[in-house]
Every structure is written in C-alpha cells, then in structure tokens.
Amino acid sequence: MPVPGPGYSITVRVEAPATASAAGDLVSAVGTRGGVVTAFDVTESHASTIVVDISANATSEAHAKEITDHLDTLDGVKVRKVSDRTFLIHLGGKIEVTSKVALRTRDDLSRAYTPGVARVCQAIAANPEDARRLTIKRNTVAVVTDGSAVLGLGNIGPAAALPVMEGKAALFKKFANVDAWPVCLDTQDTEEIIRTVQLLAPVYGGINLEDIAAPRCFEIEARLREMLDIPVFHDDQHGTAVVVLAALRNALRVVGKDMNDVRVVVCGVGAAGSAIIRLMLPLAPAHVTAVDVAGIVHPSRQGMDTNLAWIAEHTNADGQQGTIADALVGADVFIGVSAPGLFGADEVATMAADAIVFALANPDPEVDPAEAQKHAAIVATGRSDYPNQINNVLAFPGIFRGLLDAGARDITDGMMVAASAAIADVVAEPNASFIIPSVFDTAVAPAVAAAVRQAAEQHLSVTQAAAEADEAADA
Secondary structure, three states: OOOOEEEEEEEEEEEEEOOOOHHHHHHHHHHHOOOEEEEEEEEEEOOOEEEEEEEEEEOOHHHHHHHHHHHHHOOOOEEEEEEEHHHHHHOOOOOOOOOOOOOOOHHHHHHHOOOOHHHHHHHHHHOHHHHHHHOHHHHEEEEEEOOOOEOOOEOOHHHHHHHHHHHHHHHHHHHHOOEEEEEEOOOOOHHHHHHHHHHHHHHOOEEEEOOOOOOHHHHHHHHHHHHOOOOEEEHHHHHHHHHHHHHHHHHHHHHOOOHHHOEEEEEOOOHHHHHHHHHHHHHOOOEEEEEEOOEEOOOOOOOOOHHHHHHHHHOOOOOOOOOHHHHHOOOOEEEEOOOOOOOOHHHHHOOOOOOEEEEOOOOOOOOOHHHHOOOOOEEEEOOOOOOOEOOHHHOHHHHHHHHHHHOOOOOOHHHHHHHHHHHHHHOOOOEOOEOOOOOOOOOHHHHHHHHHHHHHHHHHHHHHHHHHHHHHHHO
16 A cells, blocks of 8 residues: 655645644644645744645645645635645756866866867877766766656656656766766667767767667667677666665575575566576576566467567576466565566465565565565565665666776676675675665665776776787787
C-alpha cells in the first residue's frame, strides 16, 4: 500500500481563527485524511486570525487535493494557496552553468576570450588530445536520451524527459563533481541518434545513454562504442547491473552461499535484465533462468530478437519452460526488473532455503516486500522506503569520475565488475537489512572512482602494449 512521501509534498497556506487549539486542529485535520505533516509555520498573526503554512506528504495528487479540500471545510478556516513542493524545485530547471574563471578586468577577458583564447585553439588544432586537458571535455559528460523509456512512464518524448536528465546531471555533480548536461534528442530513429551523438562527442569526455527503449538501446550503445574514442555507458543497463551485483555479493555473504552454487532467476529481459545476466555470467553462477512476459526464455522459443536469442543461448541450461512460478521453484536468488505484482508469498515459499529476493520494479515491486519477507532471508527493492535500496546513483557518478580521471577511451566489463566490488566493500559487515550502502554514503563514489580508474589504467596499459607489439611485428 502506498505511503505518504516527499514525491507528493504540498504546502498549504491557510487562514484560521487565532485560538489556543488552532494549531492542533489543523495538524489533526491533515492526519485524519492520511497526510503526514512535515512542517508548520505561522507566517502572520493578528488579533483574531493567523495565517499558517502547513507542509505535508501525501500519496498522490488526488490524496493531496483531498487533504486540501478537507482543510477548507473546517470552521473559520480558509485555504489561500496550495503549492506543490516537487514542482517548485523544478521551476526554471535544476541545473545551471557557472564560470570557473573571474572576468573582472580587461586582462581577464583577454586571456579567457579574444585574443588569448586563439592561442589555446591553435594548440588544440595542432594536438587534438589537448582538448581533454584544456577544455570542459576533461570533466564533462553528455546525458543522452530520446525519451522513449523514461522511468516507468514509457515513451513520453524528449521534452518530458528533460526533468529526469536534469536530475541525472545534478546527481553527477553532487556525488562525483562531474559536470553533466542533458541532451534530449527529438528523434527515435537509431541512425539519427547514433549520428547525432557522434557529431556532438568532441565536447564531452563520456556519453551516458539514458531511458532509450530496448532493443534499440543495445545497437545504439554497441555502435557508439565502436566509433567513439570516449566511454559510452547505458546506465539503464550497466548502472543497474553494477549495483545489483554489488548487493548480491553481500547478500550471498550474509546467507553463506557461493555464487558458483546458486540458482538465479532474472525476471525482465529488457535493458537492465539483459545487462545483469551478461555481467553475472562470467562470475559463473550454477544456473541462470531468464523470464519475460511470455514466460521462461528457452532456445526453442520462436520470434526472438537478437538480444533475447543470446540470452536463450547462454542461460537455462536445463531447457526449462513455464511461468515465473515454475522458475522460482528451488531458486536461491530472484532478481526482478520487470512489472509489479507478479507473485506472492506462496511462490517465495517454493524457493530454496535462505532465499534472496531483489524485487526492483518501481514504484511497485514484483512481490510485496512484506510478503516476501515471510519466507526470504533477504529482500531488496528499488524504493527508498524499504531497507536495501538498489539505486543506480551508487554506480554512475563514481564510474564516470574514474573514467574521466583515467582519460579512458572506452569502458569494459572488467571496469564495471571493479565498480561493483568497490560498492560492496563499502559495507564492511553486511546483514539482512544492510547489504548495500546508502546513496548518501560519501565513501561510495570515491571508492568506485578509484577502482574504475585503476582498472581503466590497467586496460589502457595492456592495450598500448598490444598496439606497440603489433607495430613491432609489422616493422
């Protein structure tokens, strides 16, 4: 059942009689309608009336209106204004550009702009690599979307996707001091997206693809990785996979199981589910079963796209067919990145002892966490109001910080596995309610950045050595 939260937070300005019980009456009125008061401020006080701002959390827009309407029915109370606090923080956007250099004198202007800037332009023209050192490319990421798969909202287009991309950019800056900028493209044509990103890439040190629908997202990422000399990272795929593997590593520690011995069910084989499977398989789990809307994925299924065919070939070694309920029988781990309300406690009871359930569909998970906890040893969700929140913000800021610091030209599975291990290691002593760090743990991003930078530098060293060997052989 939904609970009041800050996503539906309102501030109601009301005029009320100046009585001894006024404050209590107003707070009680919000509570009787299921709201949670978070602030109470008297803004005006007169002989017979007071004006009060009451901030409260609700469960939905309709619930917020119900609370407001109820306040307006109280004797002597008049609602003057209602403000949606979520919309307020988005007014004018959530990010801005600020100058890193002072422009106070003619000398400042001559160095930052003409004529001095021409010298820097000529230096980059002579040595294009200097762009990484002498421009924003050194610390800037493009957050690219076509608006086709935004959160749980679906295909809402580039303009409606912009608030999410702004938020992503704000998180980059907050957690890893990476400058990021939204690039919302008014096209959902694969070729146009690829060409557009290729054209704008010279400005950026990395590309974060975001909220692009599967299966197009797989081809877009793969081809951009081939053609660009900067890392391309689809966060819906790999950010999710990195954090899931970090949480799973610690969950297995808590229940005393080894990855090589466990049976894993992954429900949802879109961008996130496919990436989880691909990053997990090299760690050699005993058995992986993928499930989508049509049931268990198996090699004899007809009409599979390229991604699903790959999943069918590399999972479900037993060739099992059936439903999600069939897949769960005897499973040690369930990882859901699919849809709400797919099963209940009875199905969890059929899993192996000390089962691990990651029900990550947002806002409503595949199984009610309270129901899952009746039989599972560890339960995680993507929500902030339950323990063990699996959230991509634990991964992408630190990953890009490490890539930028290393001057990386690409990103490998090895770098992502290193990031996953770094996240897990931040939790020194995991337990059933604490298998993953808080998103506000300031140790996470630096740890991830250091691990990714080390892995990236090792990769670069190996790549350079191989290139030099090839040159020597050709000579």
